[in-house]
Amino acid sequence: MLDLNQRVVLDRAGFAALLQALADDGHALVGPTVGDGAIVLDAIAGIDDLPRGVGDDQAPGHYRLRDRGDAALFGYAVSPHAWKRELLPPRVPLVQIRRSATGLAIEAAPAPTRKVAFIGVRGCELAAIAIQDRVLATGAHPDADYAARRAQSFILAVHCGSPAGTCFCVSMETGPRARGAFDLAATELLDGEHRFVIEIGSDAGRAILARVASRTATTDDVTAATAVTDHAATQMGRAMPTAGLRDLLMANLEHPRWQHVADRCLGCANCTMSCPTCFCTSVEDTTDLSGDVATRTRRWDSCFTADFAYVHGGSARPSLRARYRQWMTHKLATWHDQFDSSGCVGCGRCITWCPVGIDLTEEVAAIRAAPAPRSHADG
Amino acid sequence: MSRPTLAVWKFASCDGCQLSLLDCEDELLAVCGAIELASFAEATSHVAPGPYDLSLVEGSITTPHDALRIKEIRAQSKTLVTIGACATSGGLQALRNTRDHAAMLASVYARPDYLETLATSTAIADHVPVDFELRGCPIDKHQLLEVVSAFLHGRKPNVQRHSTCLECKMRGTVCVMVAKGQPCLGPVTHAGCNALCPTYARGCFGCFGPSDAARPVPMADRLIALGTARPVVERLFETFNVAAPAFREGAARARGDAPPKDHE
Numbered sequence: 001m002l003d004l005n006q007r008v009v010l011d012r013a014g015f016a017a018l019l020q021a022l023a024d025d026g027h028a029l030v031g032p033t034v035g036d037g038a039i040v041l042d043a044i045a046g047i048d049d050l051p052r053g054v055g056d057d058q059a060p061g062h063y064r065l066r067d068r069g070d071a072a073l074f075g076y077a078v079s080p081h082a083w084k085r086e087l088l089p090p091r092v093p094l095v096q097i098r099r100s101a102t103g104l105a106i107e108a109a110p111a112p113t114r115k116v117a118f119i120g121v122r123g124c125e126l127a128a129i130a131i132q133d134r135v136l137a138t139g140a141h142p143d144a145d146y147a148a149r150r151a152q153s154f155i156l157a158v159h160c161g162s163p164a165g166t167c168f169c170v171s172m173e174t175g176p177r178a179r180g181a182f183d184l185a186a187t188e189l190l191d192g193e194h195r196f197v198i199e200i201g202s203d204a205g206r207a208i209l210a211r212v213a214s215r216t217a218t219t220d221d222v223t224a225a226t227a228v229t230d231h232a233a234t235q236m237g238r239a240m241p242t243a244g245l246r247d248l249l250m251a252n253l254e255h256p257r258w259q260h261v262a263d264r265c266l267g268c269a270n271c272t273m274s275c276p277t278c279f280c281t282s283v284e285d286t287t288d289l290s291g292d293v294a295t296r297t298r299r300w301d302s303c304f305t306a307d308f309a310y311v312h313g314g315s316a317r318p319s320l321r322a323r324y325r326q327w328m329t330h331k332l333a334t335w336h337d338q339f340d341s342s343g344c345v346g347c348g349r350c351i352t353w354c355p356v357g358i359d360l361t362e363e364v365a366a367i368r369a370a371p372a373p374r375s376h377a378d379g
Numbered sequence: 380m381s382r383p384t385l386a387v388w389k390f391a392s393c394d395g396c397q398l399s400l401l402d403c404e405d406e407l408l409a410v411c412g413a414i415e416l417a418s419f420a421e422a423t424s425h426v427a428p429g430p431y432d433l434s435l436v437e438g439s440i441t442t443p444h445d446a447l448r449i450k451e452i453r454a455q456s457k458t459l460v461t462i463g464a465c466a467t468s469g470g471l472q473a474l475r476n477t478r479d480h481a482a483m484l485a486s487v488y489a490r491p492d493y494l495e496t497l498a499t500s501t502a503i504a505d506h507v508p509v510d511f512e513l514r515g516c517p518i519d520k521h522q523l524l525e526v527v528s529a530f531l532h533g534r535k536p537n538v539q540r541h542s543t544c545l546e547c548k549m550r551g552t553v554c555v556m557v558a559k560g561q562p563c564l565g566p567v568t569h570a571g572c573n574a575l576c577p578t579y580a581r582g583c584f585g586c587f588g589p590s591d592a593a594r595p596v597p598m599a600d601r602l603i604a605l606g607t608a609r610p611v612v613e614r615l616f617e618t619f620n621v622a623a624p625a626f627r628e629g630a631a632r633a634r635g636d637a638p639p640k641d642h643e
Contacts, residue, residue, distance in 0.1 A: 085551065
């Protein structure tokens with residue numbers, strides 16, 4: 001019987017067998033694979049669908065794949081896709097109402113019943129899932145759909161060894177080592193034998209791992225694994241000092257930098273769509289032509305669309321300056337008040353996938369460099 | 380109770396948008412069951428007299444005669460919905476708005492004096508009040524059905540005005556601008572096509588015109604910074620929705636001109 005604190009080693013064949021064991025256990029495998037010129041998160045059949053020897057270059061508004069010249073299966077940073085695609089899908093049917101001669105029949109959408117194994121979840125992404133758990137699955141009104149999907153997910157984390165130019169998980173204390181609610185966590189080792197050092201995070205993880213041939217990790221294996229994330233921590237493309245960040249932003253709500261960023265911003269909402277913690281949705285009601293069937297659907301929405309803050313009489317945030325400020329102050333400041341943590345995990349997606357390369361670490365630095373006089377603090 | 384009447388009207392256009400109605404193959408019987416086709420030249424030459432409950436208007440205003448005809452149609456229509464880029468922004472033919480109209484006529488027609496045309500191609504909303512504008516070149520048939528359904532049941536159409544980027548992200552399409560450096564108008568373009576072109580690895584052409592909060596100036600600046608030649612950026616803005624104010628602004632930025640005067 002494997003011990004929860006025990007670390008074991010899988011070779012490449014063993015890692016393939018682990019994925020197969022998850023599939024045999026009834027999980028749909030979703031993980032990184034190459035598609036559309038990027039490493040996307042999609043259905044995978046097994047180890048052969050993982051990117052092999054593929055790395056990524058990420059910079060503000062820029063993403064390219066590159067050949068690493070090795071056999072690494074996880075030699076890249078985060079995908080354009082976040083795991084919220086699985087847990088908080090872009091569209092979720094909520095309820096259908098049918099009208100007939102006998103009255104109205106109200107039918108809630110069926111609860112999701114799909115077991116999904118998330119392959120290759122990074123530390124920043126695990127932190128993002130923990131944030132969405134807090135926002136969506138706890139409190140007085142947990143979201144049943146999210147909670148059901150989350151309860152049926154198996155998380156195989158992979159500690160990050162290849163941060164990108166837009167990464168700053170060290171600043172946000174979310175990586176590169178994955179912490180928290182994983183079932184299994186792997187460190188990929190490329191020096192010497194291609195192998196994976198596996199940590200066990202849950203009974204479910206232990207049960208799956210027990211089905212696969214492995215050996216106990218040696219001190220050298222564990223030291224090498226630690227060295228991977230220790231080195232990754234020195235490779236952050238960006239940094240965002242968080243000391244006093246909440247108060248800094250809230251004291252600078254009229255800072256000229258907000259207009260500066262609004263002048264460059266396209267208002268396209270890519271930052272919020274890419275962000276692994278942004279959770280805003282809208283609810284749509286539609287009818288068919290006969291009017292006998294009405295359907296209510298929840299879909300992703302964004303604080304960057306003009307209609308999102310539309311209330312009776314107009315928009316609460318009519319300017320792009322107001323919308324960008326709302327997003328960034330919520331993410332980095334008022335999130336603390338609301339959910340007791342930052343809403344940012346330092347994954348860098350909002351920087352990479354902004355078509356004009358707006359960089360929130362740079363915006364924060366600009367405000368920090370020239371904060372408003374204290375007299376405006378409570379304005 | 381009699382069914383509401385639907386009339387389809389054509390102005391300067393290619394008929395592609397109104398054909399979207401016939402394109403609703405699976406839903407066509409349901410449409411015809413829910414409404415009475417009072418006028419639809421693509422389906423029947425019979426034209427029932429007005430007034431009409433719902434008019435769908437395709438095409439732009441390009442002649443003095445059409446400028447009068449649209450007023451009669453408006454007077455006969457309880458609800459008037461414009462469909463497509465021609466009707467909502469003047470269409471591709473609005474390229475003439477900034478060019479020498481007389482010279483263009485003379486280069487095409489042997490006897491331009493036989494023609495009675497306006498120097499501009501303009502949107503229907505520039506001439507009469509419009510209840511709803513459905514964008515696209517051509518429009519999306521699912522959105523057309525949604526607008527007709529919404530009209531029949533007295534509700535607001537679920538038609539989003541935000542950027543096409545949300546549709547790419549919801550589909551999971553990887554950004555062609557960021558990952559491939561392709562020029563793409565998605566960030567400033569009105570949603571509705573479900574991000575058709577980027578999903579097939581092409582940048583957005585802007586068929587649906589500007590989104591509700593389009594920022595053409597930083598868009599043009601970024602395309603130029605990515606290495607797209609200025610005339611290419613200008614042409615990108617000057618296609619199906621060339622006369623839409625935000626796209627005019629983008630084209631002017633690409634040329635290095637001051638913003639168009641009649642736009643704030």
